[in-house]
Amino acid sequence: MKPKYTSLRGVRDILPDELRNWRIIEDKARELFRRYNYREIETPIIEPAEMFVRTVGEESDIVRKEMYIFKDRGDRLVALRPEGTAPVVRAFLENNLYIPGRVAKFYYIGDMFRYDRPQAGRQREFHQIGIEALGESSYILDVEVIMLLLEFLEELGLADTILLLNSVGCPNCRPEYSKALREFFIPNSSELCEDCNVRLENNPLRILDCKVEGCKEIVAKAPSIIDYLCDDCRTHFENVRSVLDSLGIRYVLDTRLVRGLDYYTKTTFEVTVSGLDLSIGGGGRYDGLIKDLGGPDLPGIGFAIGMERLFNVLKDKNLLLKEEEVPDYFVIYDSTLVTKAIILSRLLRYKGFIVEMSYTAKSLKSQLKEADRSKAKKAIIMREDLLVDNKVILKDMTTGEQEEVGLDKLEVSLIGQRI
């Protein structure tokens, strides 16, 4: 039979087997973030579209072609959130969570939407785990944020992560660099691909990220942003690097690492694993964003991890739980014992066991078959004559061995129950 409806392109169901591992990953994130004193926050999935246009950047691909955007019944232009930072900052300002002199540290776990063409590691609805630390400009925080990201991946068993690091400067020095890039690329513009010629106009930094071979060759000779950083950005970046070095955290300096959102300043980073083309997480500083959203002139920094990408990597590396959860007991009874079977199941569940029961008092044979298919570890066979002595048959479904046991052995008693 064909289903009448199927899920929309680029979105999907997360089925129980997968979701179980999914939750384990989330729980590890919650536990670790808690130790770094981050607090969970949940923001709406819809926000004013304008907010993302302003923060992510009018010229960014996210805004230009990837936002889920529509008018609601009140004629407001709303967007399904394409990323998590702007909403958290908005919530921070709207709810007056800023206490001067204190860093506000949040984490979130939720789904994001980008109207892309789906492919490996990319979906229209995808999930991110992210953190944001607002109100502190120290390079020490940069290091801690990076450390936290790596520690999380390590805890999941990912040892071979690669950290890419760069600084994208600030509004003081980046224009200088853009200018230098333009001056470098214009004489070579005929060698650049079509897209890059457009980028040359709008955002020459993006050329650095181009994957066309011809462009790559030219890019290799292009000036490096590191040489154009202002004093403040340069010392900040040097400090970040030197602390990472002394902590023994290895990274690859990638001066072509340009992240796709316009609000980034100073330190930017991405994490990938060897052999994987995609980054599984990334982030950076955004020292102008809070002010852009109408708040005080506060710095901020954060990262986001792509759940689907992380999950796929863990799956490939065999780092997920395989065993499914199975019932501890399967209760079998005959038609005269329906009530007692229900009560027994409830008592066992109250004790914390996973209990399944047959919902029709069919033949013993077919109930055992059910028990077998449920993969229950043990079957409890209730029989009138044994119940008189408060006993049931306990059958081990793996070995097939069975014995009569008193209900007290199961840590329950039907005595005193209203039956």
Place this chain on the structure above:
RNA sequence: GUGAAUGUAGCUCAAUUGGUUAGAGCGCUGGACUGUGGAUCCAGAUGUUGGGGGUUCGAGUCCCCUCAUUCACCCCA
């Protein structure tokens, strides 16, 4: 948005240059097994061949359109 590949049973896949009634394994249902599951053997059910149109005596197979999936590009998590 651009390009390519693929859509056959619940799942994984067959089906000769276009040829008659579209098959197999797994799973499912039942039986062998008259209150004890699994193993084995036997039997059985299930398809608008993604959808629509066309070519042909004849289409799962060829052509067109459409939808979906996958992969790549752009870009990103």
